[in-house]
Amino acid sequence: MKKAQFWQPLDQNRVLCNLCRFHCRITPGRRGLCGVRENRDGALYTLVYGWSIAEHADPIEKKPLFHFLPGTRSFSVATAGCNFHCLHCQNYQISQLSREAGGEIPGQPLSPEQIVSRALDAGCRSIAYTYTEPTIFFEYAYDTAVLAHEAGLKNVFVSNGYITTEALEKIAPYLDAANIDLKAFSDRFYREVTGASLAGVLECLRDYHRLGIWLEVTTLLIPEHNDAPDELQAMASFIVDELGVDTPWHVTAFYPTYRMNDVPPTPPKTLLRARRIGQEAGLHYVYTGNVADVEGESTFCPQCGALVIERRGFRLGTCHLDEGKCRECGARIAGVGLD
Structure with a gap:
């Protein structure tokens, strides 16, 4: 347990968490929406510092990052917890575990120094904070990122894009790249499927771009939820206008999972249509993913x-x-x- 950053005290020993855009107001003994930041006697603590639930040396292309150190490996780490509650979460076994396990925080001790050492031993060129949501283990990621840069390693966020401007600006000098999920271009989708808002994600994407962090965007196409041509056109236009034509856009296939087991997989033709829409909007690099034998990876x-x-x-x-x-x-x- 470690005292958290980005919070302020309120009356009656409550605290206001300013790490992500939910800005949770947390009463004593309770946690924020992420399930891993707790008010203890009027002070906010992170419960996952140095407490890893997953680690692996991955190809950087798995993040996916196609225009950042291609062909290298990235040492990937995560803790339990997430501030989103996506009905289609592909890593729900660890992202939602702190809530579904009755508040227990699972994991194994792994210090920032150990992460850097293991990354170097594995021949990785970068460290990726991924699998769950890196924002919610900010203090852990920040301390690791500082040490990583001192050791000549790059740092990568794979994120839902809901960190506050203040927090992102603090880690920006050590954060080299990010892949952000732009899950839809509908506020209704965001509120019903993730619990968040579209506006917050768009503003966060603008922050990443403004701060000069290499940015790639991923959209998981869910049949009849976020794959309508007009929505994809609006999404592509936002990327072109706000992030630039050189921003890679990954349109990837959905498979039934978690609380969306009744939704069919994404047809390959939907991916190809989305790729064409992105190209016609002016994007230079649009990729398909999560499906074999479909053009669009190169x-x-x-x-x-x-x-x-x-x-x-x-x-x-x-x-x-x-x-x-x-x-x-x-x-x-x-x-x-x-x-």
């Missing part, structure tokens, strides 16, 4: 159309780049560490 030069990075699942094939530039026409391909 990177093509936006200027001449030549294949520059071939991908098969999480594996790289041939690469036709020289110092981050297309070998055919010399156009620079957007990203970090492409050379």
Whole structure:
């Protein structure tokens, strides 16, 4: 247990948590929506500091990040808990565990120093805070990120995009890249399926872009929930207008899970349509994911159309780049560490 950051005292020993955009008002003895930040006698504590529930050396492409240190591995860590309550959560066994286990916080001790050491031993180029929501274990991620940068490692968030501006600005000097879920372009979807608001996510995406953190966006397409062409067009337009045409957009397939077992998997044609919509909106890099034998995993030069990075699942094939530039026409391909 460690005293939390980003909170302020209120009357009657209540506290206001300012770490994420829910701004929970928490009475003594209770926790915020994340289930892992608790008011103890008028002070807010994080219950997951140094308490890992998952760790693994993953391909960076699994995050997914296609334009950040391609072909490298990222040491991935998580704690229990999440501030969203997504009905279709793919990692609900750990993200929702602190609530469904009656308040118990499962995990194993793993210090920031140990994370950095294990990342280096595994030959990783970065550390990814992922699997659950990194915002809710901010203090743990921040201390690890500072040590990681001192050791020459990069830091990556895989996030739902609901951190406050204040918290993001603090970790920004040590945060090199992020993949943010833009789950839909409907406030109704966000409120009914995740418990959050669309406006908060959009503002957070703007913050990431403003702070110069390399950003990629993922949308899981759920049949008849967020896959209508007009909604996808609005989403693509937002990315173009607010984040820039070089922002990679990953449109990925849904499979029945958790509390959405009655929804069918995403048809491949839906992914291809979404990819086409993104390209027609002006995005240079639109990728399909979570389904085999569907075009859209490789990177093509936006200027001449030549294949520059071939991908098969999480594996790289041939690469036709020289110092981050297309070998055919010399156009620079957007990203970090492409050379």
